[in-house]
Amino acid sequence: MTSRLGLWxxxxxxxxxxAPVFTAPFVYEDANWTADLAPSHRPARFAVxxxxxxxxxxxxxxxxxxxxxxxxxxNVGLHLLAGTALxxxxxxxxxxxxxxxxxxxxxxxxxxxxxxxxxxxxxxDLLVALxxxxxxxxxxxxxxxxxxxxxxxxxxxxxxxxEIGLIAFPVVALxxxxxxxxxxxxxxxxxxxxxxxxxxxxxxxxxxxxxxALIAYSARMATTSGRLDEAALQATAFWRWVRLFVVxxxxxxDPDPWSVPAVWRLVALGALAVVAGGVGAWWLRCRSWAAxxxxxxxxxxxxxxxxxxxxxxxxxxxxxxMVGVAxxxxxxxxRLGPGALEGAL
Amino acid sequence: xxxxxxxxxxxVCALAAxxxxxxxIWRDEVALWTESAARAPDKPRSAVNLGVLAQQRGxxxxxxxxxxxxxxxxxxxxxxxxxxxxxxxxxxxxxATLDLIEGRYTDASQRARAILTQFPAFDAARRLERAAxxxxx
Numbered sequence: 001m002t003s004r005l006g007l008w009x010x011x012x013x014x015x016x017x018x019a020p021v022f023t024a025p026f027v028y029e030d031a032n033w034t035a036d037l038a039p040s041h042r043p044a045r046f047a048v049x050x051x052x053x054x055x056x057x058x059x060x061x062x063x064x065x066x067x068x069x070x071x072x073x074x075n076v077g078l079h080l081l082a083g084t085a086l087x088x089x090x091x092x093x094x095x096x097x098x099x100x101x102x103x104x105x106x107x108x109x110x111x112x113x114x115x116x117x118x119x120x121x122x123x124x125d126l127l128v129a130l131x132x133x134x135x136x137x138x139x140x141x142x143x144x145x146x147x148x149x150x151x152x153x154x155x156x157x158x159x160x161x162x163e164i165g166l167i168a169f170p171v172v173a174l175x176x177x178x179x180x181x182x183x184x185x186x187x188x189x190x191x192x193x194x195x196x197x198x199x200x201x202x203x204x205x206x207x208x209x210x211x212x213a214l215i216a217y218s219a220r221m222a223t224t225s226g227r228l229d230e231a232a233l234q235a236t237a238f239w240r241w242v243r244l245f246v247v248x249x250x251x252x253x254d255p256d257p258w259s260v261p262a263v264w265r266l267v268a269l270g271a272l273a274v275v276a277g278g279v280g281a282w283w284l285r286c287r288s289w290a291a292x293x294x295x296x297x298x299x300x301x302x303x304x305x306x307x308x309x310x311x312x313x314x315x316x317x318x319x320x321x322m323v324g325v326a327x328x329x330x331x332x333x334x335r336l337g338p339g340a341l342e343g344a345l
Numbered sequence: 346x347x348x349x350x351x352x353x354x355x356x357v358c359a360l361a362a363x364x365x366x367x368x369x370i371w372r373d374e375v376a377l378w379t380e381s382a383a384r385a386p387d388k389p390r391s392a393v394n395l396g397v398l399a400q401q402r403g404x405x406x407x408x409x410x411x412x413x414x415x416x417x418x419x420x421x422x423x424x425x426x427x428x429x430x431x432x433x434x435x436x437x438x439x440x441a442t443l444d445l446i447e448g449r450y451t452d453a454s455q456r457a458r459a460i461l462t463q464f465p466a467f468d469a470a471r472r473l474e475r476a477a478x479x480x481x482x
Contacts, residue, residue, distance in 0.1 A: 013361060021371050021372070106357060110360045248360060259388075336349065
């Protein structure tokens with residue numbers, strides 16, 4: 001099977017899998033976005049920092065049609081685009097046909113990603129992931145004009161789609177460092193610190209304006225729980241994702257990590273800290289693309305531990321970390337030997 | 346190696362099948378929130394949203410039942426501050442709206458006042474309070 005045919009097959013199957021959403025209505029918070037598409041609301045909504053591109057897509061669509069199916073269709077289209085871009089990245093990383101296809105199939109077909117695709121309000125996560133994947137491809141082809149364009153466009157797309165898109169900066173720095181393992185430490189550190197500084201400032205900007213200026217009762221956003229509780233909650237949500245990745249049943253639009261006893265939430269946090277430390281050490285030791293994939297998962301969820309978002313991580317928030325998982329899967333399949341799956345395909 | 350290949354392919358195909366099985370739930374919001382209520386029974390948001398959906402289809406009795414479930418879960422006080430306040434506001438406001446529709450003007454007014462005590466800038470609650478007071482015989 002040629003790589004192009006294999007990719008087309010995966011994309012067609014993905015479209016078939018998601019066909020039911022083409023006739024799905026708007027649900028839950030979708031109404032917030034669509035109600036705000038009225039011209040009288042546009043200036044205020046369009047000015048939301050951090051999500052301008054996402055809102056622009058809703059508005060452009062509203063000019064064409066307010067049918068929910070078209071909004072769902074764009075989400076599915078973005079999912080397919082993200083999968084195609086990811087295939088290009090994985091092909092550049094590991095070569096061959098089967099390993100990139102394996103990674104992309106897991107990314108496109110895993111039900112953990114279904115909320116991000118089927119829920120119109122989660123479009124921001126799709127756009128961020130597409131931008132991040134584009135930026136990684138740009139890093140891998142940075143000596144070409146196409147690579148530089150992809151890098152700048154990908155970073156811009158990620159940053160303008162959602163606040164969490166700021167992690168595109170550290171991901172790009174990691175991809176660059178992974179692709180150049182012999183670069184001196186001083187240069188790497190400078191790059192990382194610069195990226196972190198820019199990211200931190202932009203995150204503060206987005207956080208401040210999005211969460212404090214635009215929400216009427218922002219003074220009440222403070223929670224009764226402390227930082228440790230918050231972090232333990234997010235860690236619990238993370239381990240729920242891991243469980244859903246391995247045993248993909250038990251999905252819900254509104255999970256409840258607070259229902260897990262406090263002691264287990266702390267255990268979850270401790271376990272995550274140990275795993276994060278291990279992954280960091282792994283990457284530092286071998287700078288492999290498998291370690292990069294695992295590190296992308298960690299970097300993608302890191303902002304949730306730095307700022308209070310008022311909620312545990314939902315399933316659609318797993319879309320971006322799944323990019324890292326797809327890298328990991330592709331590299332592992334590749335390491336099982338050249339053409340590990342070629343025969344089966 | 347052959348066993349590994351087969352196992353991986355079976356797993357990936359199972360993922361596709363599970364996603365195909367999962368996707369249709371997005372066509373039915375009641376099913377989405379019913380599932381959520383079953384999987385997160387202590388979380389009041391599912392009950393609030395089921396109440397809203399019942400109200401939208403004209404089933405006021407079911408709407409009130411769901412709002413009262415949400416209210417009880419909020420009062421149990423196991424949620425974080427912000428989430429509890431959000432849900433409390435939505436639940437109380439929706440109950441006040443139902444009260445107004447069903448002619449329970451005193452109840453509607455009391456609930457609206459309770460919201461305004463904590464959120465004086467909530468214009469919709471103020472309008473509802475005025476409407477309830479104007480309608481009170």
